[in-house]
Amino acid sequence: EPEVTQTPSHQVTQMGQEVILRCVPISNHLYFYWYRQILGQKVEFLVSFYNNEISEKSEIFDDQFSVERPDGSNFTLKIRSTKLEDSAMYFCASSEKVFTAEAFFGQGTRLTVV
């Protein structure tokens, strides 16, 4: 069964460092998303991506964040200068069509900023 894969599963970084979280969406999917979940809180939308550009983003997704689809298979989330409050589980998702179709989620990357 096709799946969304995320690497690494756990990333520890020092405050102020840049991190790149990687995702490989399902190959025929066209819509890509990043969500995050701070421990004990809701899963929150960060950004959606379609046709090589951001289609929607939340207030959380400020200038410290960027997304990229560098090579047609990977979908990355970059945090330029991490803060303690960026510590969270980050989920990548993809869907074939718009969100009325099933969105497939990856296993998540747990980011710990120390």
Added chain:
Amino acid sequence: AQSVTQLGSHVSVSEGALVLLRCNYSSSVPPYLFWYVQYPNQGLQLLLKYTTGATLVKGINGFEAEFKKSETSFHLTKPSAHMSDAAEYFCAVSPSRRSGNTPLVFGKGTRLSVIA
């Protein structure tokens, strides 16, 4: 703004007992509604979804949910709990059926424990 409220951060049931996980939503337009499950150390897996048509929707693993517009609810049920149902369950709403690629809004999640 859309929102989702899941009543009870933790629900504990005996094996074989009814599972009821509550979800209420707020939406200014007709919603699309979803339940996702997260098993330990795994990603979010779609259990079931309501878009249009029949208000009682059946999902995987014997779960079902009923969309009740008058109550703005989409509670998840399973007649008989199994040990393997122990997981975190998330209710989610899609804000608009007119706008494509709209993000999901999630509830806080409910952790289901099943006692032998």
